[in-house]
Amino acid sequence: GIWHFEETASPSLDSSGYGSNGTWTNVQSKTAEECGLGFGGCLYFNGSASVDVGSSSARGLQNTVTVSAWVYKSGTTWQYYFGKRFWGTERFGVGYHPSCSSWWLSYGADQGLCFGTQLLNQWVHLAVTYDSSLPSANFKTYQNGVAQQTLNFTGTAIADSSSLLIGKNVDQGSWNGYIDEVAVYGSSFTVQEIQRLYTEGVGRHQMASASGM
Numbered sequence: 001g002i003w004h005f006e007e008t009a010s011p012s013l014d015s016s017g018y019g020s021n022g023t024w025t026n027v028q029s030k031t032a033e034e035c036g037l038g039f040g041g042c043l044y045f046n047g048s049a050s051v052d053v054g055s056s057s058a059r060g061l062q063n064t065v066t067v068s069a070w071v072y073k074s075g076t077t078w079q080y081y082f083g084k085r086f087w088g089t090e091r092f093g094v095g096y097h098p099s100c101s102s103w104w105l106s107y108g109a110d111q112g113l114c115f116g117t118q119l120l121n122q123w124v125h126l127a128v129t130y131d132s133s134l135p136s137a138n139f140k141t142y143q144n145g146v147a148q149q150t151l152n153f154t155g156t157a158i159a160d161s162s163s164l165l166i167g168k169n170v171d172q173g174s175w176n177g178y179i180d181e182v183a184v185y186g187s188s189f190t191v192q193e194i195q196r197l198y199t200e201g202v203g204r205h206q207m208a209s210a211s212g213m
Contacts, residue, residue, distance in 0.1 A: 001053055002183045005043045012051055022051035022166060035178055038204040042180035051166040063132040066185040067094055068197050070205050072123050072178035081179050083169025084162060093169045094128050105141060113151050116143035123205035125198045131188035145198030147191055
């Protein structure tokens with residue numbers, strides 16, 4: 001699924017053609033000026049908000065997946081910009097964790113990886129890829145188009161049937177800040193493809209400071 005967050009009301013339309021439109025809960029639509037963008041808009045998440053894009057948006061993502069988004073975080077509490085979780089079995093989420101003061105990949109039954117460098121009150125491009133066929137480093141993380149930490153994992157990236165949520169994980173970690181241009185792909189992108197995603201969005205996301213909180 002691909003969600004540009006240009007709408008002024010629920011739902012957020014999935015432009016990938018798969019029809020995984022997202023239902024808003026406590027989400028606020030913001031203008032380009034409020035988001036600090038060159039044009040377009042974004043969504044603001046107040047710490048108790050989410051966009052539910054359903055379980056079908058994650059079908060077929062067990063063995064290869066790429067998750068990409070532009071995020072703007074305020075505060076240093078534990079929070080996710082993306083999550084799909086079934087506690088105690090399989091889970092997958094990306095966000096921030098205060099124990100490492102950096103970005104956070106949640107995976108497996110109850111595991112996590114700190115990656116990158118925390119940047120508050122500014123737009124950051126984050127991406128995670130997974131490819132189960134690789135003998136090592138099959139989870140890769142990226143910040144602003146630059147490769148960060150990797151890890152070895154045996155299993156499926158997104159296995160359970162719970163909804164995929166933008167702005168929180170199922171039972172914890174609601175996002176406080178802005179989110180824009182979220183994409184979930186059924187393939188594991190190369191570093192060059194991740195750099196292309198960053199390059200395509202960096203000009204629009206670094207033109208001004210956000211003011212709409």
